[in-house]
Amino acid sequence: MSSYGKYLPPEKVRTIAVLGTGSVGASWMALFLAHGIRVQAFDPAPGAEERARKFVSDAWSALRTLGIAQQLAAPQDLISFCSSVTEVVAGADVIQENVPERPALKKQLLEEVERAISPETIIISSTGGISPSSLQQYGKHPQRLVVIHPFNPTHLIPLVEVIGGKETADEIVEWAMEFSRRMGKHPIKLRKEASGHMTNRLQFALMREAVYCLIEGIASAEDIDAAVRYGLGPRWALMGGILTLHLAGGSHGMKGILDHAGDAIEGWMTPLGSLRLTEEVRNELVEAAEQVAGGHAVGEWVHWRDESLVRLLALLQQHPEPELQQ
Numbered sequence: 001m002s003s004y005g006k007y008l009p010p011e012k013v014r015t016i017a018v019l020g021t022g023s024v025g026a027s028w029m030a031l032f033l034a035h036g037i038r039v040q041a042f043d044p045a046p047g048a049e050e051r052a053r054k055f056v057s058d059a060w061s062a063l064r065t066l067g068i069a070q071q072l073a074a075p076q077d078l079i080s081f082c083s084s085v086t087e088v089v090a091g092a093d094v095i096q097e098n099v100p101e102r103p104a105l106k107k108q109l110l111e112e113v114e115r116a117i118s119p120e121t122i123i124i125s126s127t128g129g130i131s132p133s134s135l136q137q138y139g140k141h142p143q144r145l146v147v148i149h150p151f152n153p154t155h156l157i158p159l160v161e162v163i164g165g166k167e168t169a170d171e172i173v174e175w176a177m178e179f180s181r182r183m184g185k186h187p188i189k190l191r192k193e194a195s196g197h198m199t200n201r202l203q204f205a206l207m208r209e210a211v212y213c214l215i216e217g218i219a220s221a222e223d224i225d226a227a228v229r230y231g232l233g234p235r236w237a238l239m240g241g242i243l244t245l246h247l248a249g250g251s252h253g254m255k256g257i258l259d260h261a262g263d264a265i266e267g268w269m270t271p272l273g274s275l276r277l278t279e280e281v282r283n284e285l286v287e288a289a290e291q292v293a294g295g296h297a298v299g300e301w302v303h304w305r306d307e308s309l310v311r312l313l314a315l316l317q318q319h320p321e322p323e324l325q326q
């Protein structure tokens, strides 16, 4: 028996049922196909199949540039769109859920899925904020449900967060880690459930301060975003906040910076003020986003971001960490 007990080992997964083929689901589809996995898909929205197939075709050249996809063109023949939950899960090795972030909808869907699959079929959810413990209440076999939380665009951003709920079996969490690595991801395992998981907590801690700086008039919207794009972002593409601070302390590292500037840092870590997303603040944020977008449509920015991301990720792939550069 494999270390995954009665569950199919990640390397043997051949067919995945993808439920919900919106922005995250279609992106997962492209990645699964790039790894030679067949996709059975279900999404009741009109035109969903056409949109998902187009997304996969459009995503393919990025996946080839990064060496993830080998085939010249997206293998559309490995996709079959199904017209019901029962049909989509039939014969699938794994179920992968990406429906809208509405607990009642996920509950209804997971209950339906559970009735149609064997207890050994693993269920992965992409949920951005619902705890796996609450999702797994909806099934009779809660131990096989795990969250693999991706980051937009899912087929490009390397990170995924793997989160088990209270009932998730340890081998399922390990399965999800290994499955993610096989999909070319850099998985991190969360040791506890937290509202918004973890990475979004980091992201929105920064956003809280950004919004506060905006409404207090500390800087313009363009300059607040420029601080990240030209200041924090380039370093953060190479290392996280902890190592960044360690390097800021000179030869004494983290201890050096804390001895030298710990009291000041404690002040900077303290939120500038409490923040509510009132109607007024929301309107200000919408206006700020329009200023920063500079008249370009969201689609244009997404295209530019994804093309630039491919170049950045390709560059990072060529740069091993220092201990590897003997």
Ligand SMILES: NC(=O)c1ccc[n+]([C@@H]2O[C@H](COP(=O)([O-])OP(=O)(O)OC[C@H]3O[C@@H](n4cnc5c(N)ncnc54)[C@H](O)[C@@H]3O)[C@@H](O)[C@H]2O)c1
Residues within 6 Å of the ligand: 019, 020, 021, 022, 023, 024, 025, 042, 043, 044, 045, 048, 097, 098, 099, 100, 101, 105, 109, 126, 127, 128, 129, 149, 150, 151, 152
């Ligand atoms: N958008 C992001 O940046 C992001 C990132 C990480 C995780 N997530 C999570 O991924 C999930 C999906 O988010 P999204 O942004 O792709 O949403 P989306 O609205 O783009 O796509 C959801 C899709 O699910 C379909 N759907 C609705 N009901 C369905 C049903 N009963 N069965 C099958 N399909 C159904 C919709 O038609 C739609 O195409 C959410 O749980 C979200 O929290 C989103």
